[in-house]
Amino acid sequence: MLTLNEHLLNQVLLIAYQAGKHLQQFYQKQVHVELKEDNTPVTEADLFVSQFLTEKLTALFPNVPVLSEENCHISFEERKNWKEYWLIDPLDGTQQFINRTDQFSVLITLVRKNKPVLSVIHAPILSITYYAMDNFGAFKKQVDQVKLTKNTLNFDRPLRIAVGATTSQEKVRSILPKDFPCEFVVVGSSSLKSGLVAEGAVDCYIRLGQTGEWDTAGAEVLLGETHGAIFDSHFEPLTYNQRETLINPHFVMVGDQSLDWRSIFQFN
Secondary structure (H helix, E strand, C coil), rough: CCCCCCCHHHHHHHHHHHHHHHHHHHHCCCCCCEECCCCCCCEEHHHHHHHHHHHHHHHHCCCCCCEEEEEECHHHHHHCCCEEEEEEEEEEEEHEEEEECCCEEEEEEEEEECEEEEEEECCCCEEEEEECCCCCCEECCCCCHHHHHHHCCCCCCCCCEEEECCCCHHHHHHHCCCCCCCCEEECCCCHHHHHHHHCCCEEEEEECCCCCCHHHHHHHHHHHCCCCEEEEECCCCCCCCCCCCCCCCCCECCCCCCCCHHHHCCCC
């Protein structure tokens, strides 16, 4: 298995930056858009960067398989025996890319024994990169590099909740107590929302809709290094490569796992 160290992290960061440059080039022109079987959009940028990341990671780490959102039809029978693998989303926020909001990113996560242990989230147009590694810390790099610290919060002010641009805020309010004070912060890709949770800019991110394991794996490492957590509607952790499906259940990301979130969220 790969040794978790700063050299490995730097290698992955370099690949993410290279992928980001490719996305920037595609972003400057009109791209062809198709609909996948699940009715979500995919562009030539998604497909190109997926192949680029797969080739780069395989060349550097030939014994570690790569699972991409754009190549995720590998049978559970085959992948369930993987001890570690790269889980990638070449373009998290495809709709934001199409809509030209700048809010999209490249995601690369190393998953070991069904647990994400290293992640890079790179938003090339915003020039923001989040990265983290088990027992190493979590960082945000924009102009300067900043180490993200342990988040602590309380419920003595309105809860700051990250949601997507197309998210029904009434749907999100439906799992909160009536008239519970909250403020919504609209952000594009899932990974950028998780970065805001990790750095304490918002308190939580609620997702009541379909996502893939590649959408949350990177956040697991970021939040794990900043005292945050991700849980489903039963307040259980999300799983990685332990089911036939790679689709996540509804989930919540929180910045401070020590709070009594069960008293706040009222899932049916």
